[in-house]
Amino acid sequence: MIDNAYFYHLFQRALLFNIPKVVDLISFKIGENNLIKIFIFSKRKLNEEEQDYIFSAISELEGDFTEEIILDLGFVVVETIPSDLAPYGSVVFAFVE
Secondary structure, three states: OOOHHHHHHHHHHHHOOOOOOOEEEEEEEEOHHHEEEEEEEEOOOOOHHHHHHHHHHHHHHHHOOOOOOEEEEEEEEOOOOOOOOHHHOEEEEEOOO
16 A cells, blocks of 8 residues: 555655646545545646646656556546545645635
């Protein structure tokens, strides 16, 4: 099982300079068999260039592991961030105005 704090640290580093301005929140949830669900919240659908930034961060993250991991990336378009974020795991980035 992947350590949550270790993954959090690696994910923050991978996201450095790779977060498009339209993204409001990024979280992850580590499940069984090294399945990691990643949630990208924004008010609108990310365009291709914005998605490329996220994919770049995900590629960096995958490169940090010698063991096999499965990253399940989900783009969530919402007007406001849900008040209960428990189903989305650990928040690694949040933009607050």
